[in-house]
Amino acid sequence: MERAGAGEFDEFVAARWSALLHLARLLTGGDRHRAEDLVQESLVKLWFVWPKVAEGAPEAYVRKVMVRAAARSSRRRWWGERPTERLPESPVPGDVSATVAERTRLEAALGRLPAKQRAAVVLRYYQDLPEGQVAAALGCPVGTARSHVARGVARLRHLLSDAVEPVG
Amino acid sequence: MDEFEQRLTRLMRGAQEPAPFEARHRERLRAGVRARRRARAARRAAGSVLAVTAIAVGAFLLPDAPFGREPAEPRPELPASRPSPGETSAPAYQEGPGPEASDPPLSTTEETTTEETTSERSATTDAAD
Numbered sequence A: 001m002e003r004a005g006a007g008e009f010d011e012f013v014a015a016r017w018s019a020l021l022h023l024a025r026l027l028t029g030g031d032r033h034r035a036e037d038l039v040q041e042s043l044v045k046l047w048f049v050w051p052k053v054a055e056g057a058p059e060a061y062v063r064k065v066m067v068r069a070a071a072r073s074s075r076r077r078w079w080g081e082r083p084t085e086r087l088p089e090s091p092v093p094g095d096v097s098a099t100v101a102e103r104t105r106l107e108a109a110l111g112r113l114p115a116k117q118r119a120a121v122v123l124r125y126y127q128d129l130p131e132g133q134v135a136a137a138l139g140c141p142v143g144t145a146r147s148h149v150a151r152g153v154a155r156l157r158h159l160l161s162d163a164v165e166p167v168g
Numbered sequence B: 001m002d003e004f005e006q007r008l009t010r011l012m013r014g015a016q017e018p019a020p021f022e023a024r025h026r027e028r029l030r031a032g033v034r035a036r037r038r039a040r041a042a043r044r045a046a047g048s049v050l051a052v053t054a055i056a057v058g059a060f061l062l063p064d065a066p067f068g069r070e071p072a073e074p075r076p077e078l079p080a081s082r083p084s085p086g087e088t089s090a091p092a093y094q095e096g097p098g099p100e101a102s103d104p105p106l107s108t109t110e111e112t113t114t115e116e117t118t119s120e121r122s123a124t125t126d127a128a129d
Helices: A007-026 A032-053 A058-076 A099-109 A115-128 A129-136 A143-157 B003-014 B023-061 B108-128
Strands: none
Touching: A007 A032, A007 A058, A007 A099, A007 B023, A007 B108, A032 A058, A032 B003, A032 B023, A058 A115, A058 A129, A099 A115, A099 B003, A115 A143, A129 A143, A129 B108, A143 B003, A143 B108
């Protein structure tokens, strides 16, 4: 990694690592190891186009790579996930681990969505992207992206109906 | 955005844990870059070899190329005349005896006809006598 722009690339990665890892974790339904792999692969791809995208929107590029890779990898491999009828127990009020439990429950619910629905919901509600940018990241028409978001939210609403409470 | 969606947004953002970019991440990233660079170089080299091979094979197989193989054997001559409309189309090239060997010679037919005509004429003469 010895070339012009390497310092800027390192700065970008160090500054955005935490956010990218969290995005990857949501995209993978809470799988920490897979999320780290996803970020690493995406950053490697970013390195090779860094001179072209550094002045533009490198984070948007990484996001697009991550979303598509997440959708692709969930089609290609089986990651040991088994669908269950019931999600983990909802947190007990006053429990010190309530935040952790809620996060686990959210990730488990996200993990039960199809990859494109999951990505669409995460981009729309975590990244707060407009529908046009969600569609661009997913590589599909706006109407399809809107449909993915609506179906994903409806499914999450069903899965988390009795669990989502404000954190903190 | 309804209440559930607002909660969903808060939950997704609230779940973020601080994760510093550590030295092991940096090392792994550099290793990934090196591996991808090697893979790209190998792919490029393989592509070049394939391209050169394809060009060489193409040049060898092209008959009108300025270099390559010697002129091929002369092509077999096509039949000079087309088959008559009454005949069924036959394959262009057949193994075994040609059509001349199987067909009777035309002169034999003419001779036979002449002999028959002569014998008929003599019989008519005998009968008249």
